[in-house]
Amino acid sequence: MSALLELSSVTRRFGGLRAVSDVTLSVPQGEVLGLIGPNGAGKTTLVNVITGVHPASAGKVRFAGEDITRVRPYQAARRGIARTFQIVQPFPGMTVLENVAAAAMFAGGLSYGQRARDEALQHLRFVGLAEVANSNAAALTLAMRKRLEFAKGLAMRPKLLLLDEVNAGLNAAEVDQALELIRAIAARGVTVLIIEHLMKVVLSLCSRIAVLHHGELIAAGAPQAIIEDPRVIQAYLGKRYARAQAGAHG
Amino acid sequence: MKRDASIALVLFALVALLPLSGEAYWMRLGTTMLMYGVLAMSWNFIGGMAGYPSFAVAAFFGLGAYAGAVAQKFGVPMGFAWVGAGLLALVFAALLGVALLRLRGHYFAIASLVVAEVLRELVNSMTGLTGGGMGLNLPIPAMASVDAQARFFFYVMLLLAAVTFTAMLITANSKLGFGLRCIQQNESAADMLGVDTTFYKVSAFMLSGVFVGVAGAVYASWVYYIEPPDVFDVLYSVKAIVMVLLGGAGSMFGPLVGAAAFLSLEELVWRNYLEVHTGVLGLMIVLLVLFLPKGLISLSQRLGRRGKLR
Amino acid sequence: MPLLYFQILANGLVLGGLYACIASGFSLVWGVQNVINILHGSFIVLGAYLAYFAHLHAGIHPFLSILIAIPVFFAIGYGLQRMMINRIIAAPVLLTLTLTFGLDLMLQNGMIMAFTADFKKLVLDPPLGTIALGEVVLPVDRLAAMALALALTAMLYLILSRSRIGRAIVAVRMDREAAALMGVNVARIYAITFGLGVMMAGASGPLLAMIFPISPLGGPAYLGKAFVICVLGGLGSVPGAMIGGLVLGVVESFGALWFGPEHAVTLSFSLLILMLLFRPHGLLGRKGYE
Known part of the structure; x- marks a missing residue:
């Protein structure tokens, strides 16, 4: 399986702020990748970098083997990024x-x-x-x-579909319908990158999860490993909670 | 599209009968109306379809007028001078568009408004080429009679209006027109959807320049004397907008209906209130914006809709 | 640096102070309501006529006629917003532009009817003379006009930053919906804002009347300057208008020296286009409103 999307050391600055910092991530063809992280972690910015809305300040974005770091949004769309x-x-x-x-x-x-x-x-x-x-x-x-x-x-x-919080604001039944739809789309062979707050959705859909925190990629891997990763717990729930967890477990 | 084309054909054929009246007054009015129609339809490309509040009509008009006049001064035959003026306006619109269409809202509006001012100053200062503030005389075309001359310019404007209308009809029923509608509704969403917004906007701006450039050159030959404040008059820009608003933005016949309605009002005002005609013009604009912002066509639709159950 | 340059710089700064006053009200209305008031220039001219006739017929010093202009023009602006502009405040940019353009045509035509198209010049008797600052010589009337212009601008700044109404205006500028939820009557605030904008135009008229001849068609030139200043200084802030005004005054003065006064419009508009393309948020880099 070759990588459809490859981010290498991607950084995006806004003035002095690094909204996305040195992210390296590879998305193979056909994968459903979940992108999670606390509010303000840089998830939407990362999507904007990929689609050329806010091109990377440093690093490279490759899509289907070609460098798309500097393409404009309409060009990204025509190349198959929706x-x-x-x-x-x-x-x-x-x-x-x-x-x-x-x-x-x-x-x-x-x-x-x-x-x-x-x-x-x-x-x-x-x-x-x-x-x-x-x-x-x-x-x-x-x-x-x-x-x-x-x-x-x-x-x-699309070859790659970027879903930015498609379930926000939907009720439980509507979320289930949306899930069905996403599965059906993935079944057509479309690679999906999904930004999501609902862990239920991420866990049931994604073959792999990447976690952003303060613009940095702090973990990427299988869903189960991610939810047990102390760095991820720390990012979501704070240091003290993570330490308490570690203490309780031995 | 076919329906619009047939209606237009009938309309233009009817207008073409106007010279049968044989009256110079009606010929002058008819020629002016067609010219106004060209300005309004041209503005519709950028203002109506793409939704960019352009005030650049006066700039294209003055540029075309001076380009045609100067070309004829150097011996270029009239017809070629007109086409050349249109091409110059086209290229000018392309260059200007690349720079200005990155701006939005008021910034674009005012920047486009300013272009005519700057061109006027430049024309004023290039005395050798343009005669500066003294204005420029054009050769009077050799014709059998004054009437023949009036007829000639009437038919030229009619042809130009027909060409402009055809361009508008084709554009509205094409990918270009559809893309412009997307841009008008939500530009960044259009971009995300694969619309090359810069290319589309610049194309619309070029279309809004080229026919106005020709109209300016024909106008210059028609009146055979031009001066900067006359052809770079910001009122040309405002009138084009008002005519489209009057006729209803976004509809095929809106600009033409608006041009006819506006000219009738203007003529009425000119004849009856010469002293206060700009004031009355202003009042008309105010009333139009306040009470009929969607135009006459929407009014007729609103009235028509009452009869039908929809 | 030769002496001439100091003189030109001083002239430019004096002019710039007046420009700041012209632009601050225009910038306020644009920034808060997203309305370009094409009438702004003609209201300045109307204020100038007020001073001219008050001086001619009643012997009122133009500086004092500012006190008449302030309430009169505030009322005009308040009423105009309430009765007309508020009706289409939510409509596209194009409509508000066209509406105020139509009103401007009416006002211009009205002024031609009332005052004729001839230039008028307000002449103080006796003249105020000149003052020498080192080697730089400045006419007292210009200097005084600049001082008053800056005082008026500072007054607007204080109204906006210190008064309850001013803070409500700033709140509406930042977030209209939130301000409305906090109990701010947005329509009233808009009317007051527009009133203040027109007031600044009318009040700067008497100052300009002391320096420039008055013509009923002089409005668009002032309007153009106000616009350039807004783009230079950034939108909707009084300090921005101040900076923009001073920059434009100095640029115009040196431009007249180097390129000749007949290219003033081309020069300032070239500056405008360059600014729009490369620093669309103004020299101070504040975020403007579209």
Whole structure:
């Protein structure tokens, strides 16, 4: 299995602040990788680095064997990196179908016309939004908007899908539906990197988990190993708690 | 798209009959209306489709007027001078667009507004080439009569308006137009979705410049005397915006309807309140923005919708 | 450094003080409400006419007519915001620009009707003379006008930083929703902000009347300067307007010396474009509003 995405010593500074610091991480083709960390750990910044919104200040990002450190967001999208947003961003004045068709055209490389619409409709069926295809995107509920984000992401024909807190704000039933969807997408061979706060989601989906803390990658490995890793516990719960844990265990 | 094209064909064919009236007054009005239509439709590319509040129309218009005039001064035939002026405006828009379209909101608006001021000062100071503040005379085309001349310029403007409309129709029904709509709605989301925003915006800006450049050059030949404050008048920019607002932004026929409606009002004001015509123009703008911000077409749609059950 | 340069620098700083006063109110309205008030320039001219006619008919010294201008123009601005601008405050940038542009056309036309298009010049009798600071010579009227301009600007700064109303304005500028949740009446604050902006324009009119001839079409030139100053100094802060004003004054003075006064507009606008491209948040680097 070759690495689809390779970050080597990636650093991103904002003024004096290092939001992402010296991160080296490799994501093999077909993996579902969870990216976790406390608030402000730099998870979204890392996604922004990969997609070219805030290019790395130092280090390299390679995707499918090519250097993409300096590409602009639209170029990253055309190369097959799709992302969803923490705060969903449909084009409010367009229909649901048009939103997805835009993704199919501009990132998926289809030309303007019926085929893009047909393909968009297929993706809408897949995420269960076919009935509202011709409604205005602004009229959707939050859960539907999140599914719209999935459909847009898929229409971009991604090799890598970056999911930024797709479950935030959803209720338990909606989260389960989203989980199903992510599994189905991964089953199509799309590599997924998922930023998530709900440990339940991460543990049930991911084959591997990477942990960011203060911009640094402090651990990466199998889910079980990660939740037992003292550094991770310390990052989430504080030093004193970690020491107490260590003491209690011997 | 086919429906719009057929409506437009009928519309332009009807307008083409205007010279049958044989009256110089109507010819002048018709030519002005078509020119206003070109300005409004051109603004629609960048202002309506891409949602960038451009005030650069006056800059393209003045640039085209002076380019055409200076070219003819050096012996370039009229037709070539017009096309050349359009191409110059196109290139100028491309260069300007790359620099200015990185700005948003008020910053873009004012920066684009300033361009005309700077060009006016430059034209003013390049006395040798442009005649400076003295203005520039153009050769009067050799025609059988004054009427023939008026007819000629009317049909040239009609052709230019038809070309501009066609460009707008094609753009609106293409990937370019769709991408511009995405940019208008949410630029960073469009970027994420694979829209090359810089390229799209610059393309829209170029389209909004080229036809205005030709219109400026034709205008210069039509009135055969230009001076900087006349052709670089910021009112051209404002009028283009007001016409689109009046006709309804984002619709195919909005700019043309707006141009016709605006010109009628302007003419009424000119004839009846010469002394206060800028004031009345201002009042019209204020009333329009306050009471009809979505334009006449939306008004007709709103009225029309009452009849239908939707 | 030759003496000439000191003289030019002094002239520039005097001019810059006046510019700061012109721009501070414009910057406040833009920063707080995201509205560019195209009328700003014409209100300055109207303030200048106020001083001119008060001096001509009632013998009121232009410095005193500032005291008349302050309440009058505040009321105009407050009413304008309440009755018109507030109706489209949430609309796209384009509409507020177009609205104030239309109002400006009306005001300009009105001023031409009322005062004719001829230039008017306010002449003090007896003149105030000049003052020598070492080798640098400055006219007293200009110096006094600058001092008053800076005083007015400082007054605005104090209102914003010290008064309850001022703090509410700053709160709305930073986060409108949060301010509304804290019980701030945003519509009223907007009206007061706009009132203060117009007040600063009207109050700087008498100062400019002492130095420059008055024309009903002089507004756009002042507006252009206010805009350049905002971009130079960053948006919505009084110290920013102060810095921007002084920089523009000095640049214009030296520009006139080196390139000739006829290129003043091109020079300051080239500066504007360069700033927009390379330092969009102003010389101080503060974050502006779009």
